[in-house]
Each structure stands twice: as C-alpha cells, then as structure tokens.
Amino acid sequence: MTVKPEGKELVITRVLNAPRELVFNVWSEAEHLKRWWGPKGFEINVAQLDFRPGGFFHYNMQSPDGNQMWGKFVYQEIEAFEKIVWVNSFSDEAGHIVRAPFSDLIPLEIRNTVTFSENNGITTMTLSSGAINATEEERNFFEGMFKSMQEGFGATFDQLEQYLADHS
Template sequence: MVDNYATNNELVITRVFNAPRELVFKAWTEPERLQQWWGPKGFTLEVYKLDLRPGGIFLGSQRSPEGHVMWGKFVYKEIVAPEKLVFINSFSDEEGNTIRAPFSATWPLEIINHLTLTENDGKTTLTFRGGPINATEEELKTFEGMRPMVQQGFGGTFDQLDEFLAKSQQ
C-alpha cells in the first residue's frame, strides 16, 4: 500500500500496553481521556476542541508547572476506529493558526503522525511513526538534531498513557 503521508525523516516508537485496543483508541480520541495523559510529565492539557473526522481538528493548550502555556493542534487526515489515526501536528495560537514552536525558530511547522493499534491477547501494540512534512532543509536538520529529545518526550508521554490505562481498567 502506498502511504500518501510518508516522510523520510521518520521517528518510530513501538509500545505494548496492557489494555484492549478499544480503550487505547478512546484514550487518543475522547477529550476527557486525552487530557489526562497527553503531553510532557508535569504539564496539564486543556482540550478546547476535538472534531474527530478527516479534516477535523484537535485544539488544546498545555501548561507547564511554571505556568507557561503552549497551544497545539492536530488536523486529522485518516481515522479507522479503533486501529488507525493519521494526523498533522503543529504548534498553534489560541485560534488554531499554525505558528512556530516556542523553543525553536527552525522546528518544522508540520509533523505528520501515523498511529496504528493492534491487539493480541488483550494487549495493544501501539506503533507511532512521525516526521516533518513540507519542511525546509534547515527544519529537517533541526528535527534530526532533536530526535533524542523527541524520543525521550514521547517515552514519558507514553508512560503517562500506560498509567492512565491501568487506572481506567480498575
């Protein structure tokens, strides 16, 4: 199958969760669940909009422990419940307009993410693939240079998802 949203600078993370696929998918697609685990450790997420359909958007803000607020959005490209989400992730302003990342003037404006979920014996394998699209050479170099930090960040975010899923099944 040809993937219309492929990128050459992909970051790939695979993680197994002790939870059924339906629950993992809901954790990604229902605002009241997503805001309990998404983002860096110690940050809080407020979901302002989540329109789960191709062309729909998620818009939310993250607040650091020190009170710094960052806005971000997902633009959904493909949704196959409960097995696949494809979305473009960007930093944004409060209205959802794409803006530069607050930490780098050369961070790519758009990151395409592919989330696939497979279930086996009540456990779900999440494969998360993402990378810059429509990026300049300088933006691609910035992404590559920050790859270890991005991997570490997603590791922490997925740890929070793991904790959320464990509590959700009790």
C-alpha cells in the first residue's frame, strides 16, 4: 500500500544528458549510489541494498570532519526505467528509524517519488518529496526547509550529473 504525502511537496526537476536506462540504473545499484548520492563532500558507505518493492537501501554518510549519519530508503514501488517510490528516513546502524541528528522537527518519514522520461537520449528526472505520518509542526518545519532542500538536492544532482558524464 502506498502512502500519499501530507501537505505540500518539494518538487525538483533536472534535465540530464544521459539515456533514461542509465539514469535509472544509477539509482538502483549500490556501486553507483555510493558515488553520487548524498551531500557534497560526504562519503557514502552502503550497508545493504535490496532494490525491490519492500526492500531497502541502508547506508551511512560520513562528513569530511568524520561525523556519521545513517539513512534508509524503504522501496514502495519500482517501475523499471519509469519511476521509483520510497520512504526515506534517518536510521541507526541497525536500520531502525531515528530522529535526524540535527533537528527533532524533521518528519521521521519522507515519501519520495522520482520519475524518468527520455527524449532523444536526454532524460528529465523529477523528484517529489513529502512528509508522511507527521505532526502538523513537523510538516510545517519540513515545508519551511524547501529552499535549503532545493540547494542540497541541487548539489547532490550536480554530483549525479558529473557521475553520468563520466559513465555515458
């Protein structure tokens, strides 16, 4: 069962000079994800990736100063080369959902949908993110973070764009 986000959603679209199949694959394989996912300058270590509905991606992110955070995707829907839907959370090393280490107001669960469409070898990727199972205070805080999230995802997608350029 897919849970719909509550409140407003963050929507980011990026046009990538790469075929849709390649763009989808870099979202679906651990060797790719660890090279571009996450904040700029962070090292990503994949604990586990089970890319299927009901499966999960469990990883840690280490900042340049050595701080670590764990994250987890739980995949809800996967349509090859078309769409990936997952619930994203901060987690502990065992994979249990925890509060973000930097704010108690970030919702525990964010539902994300990324879609891919291709035209002549150019892929348009659209990410939509919205809070689920969140309090009104958490939803308001999340929606207030859209500008900084756009910048953060922008930097992550810059890394994706460079990674794709190196692998097309």
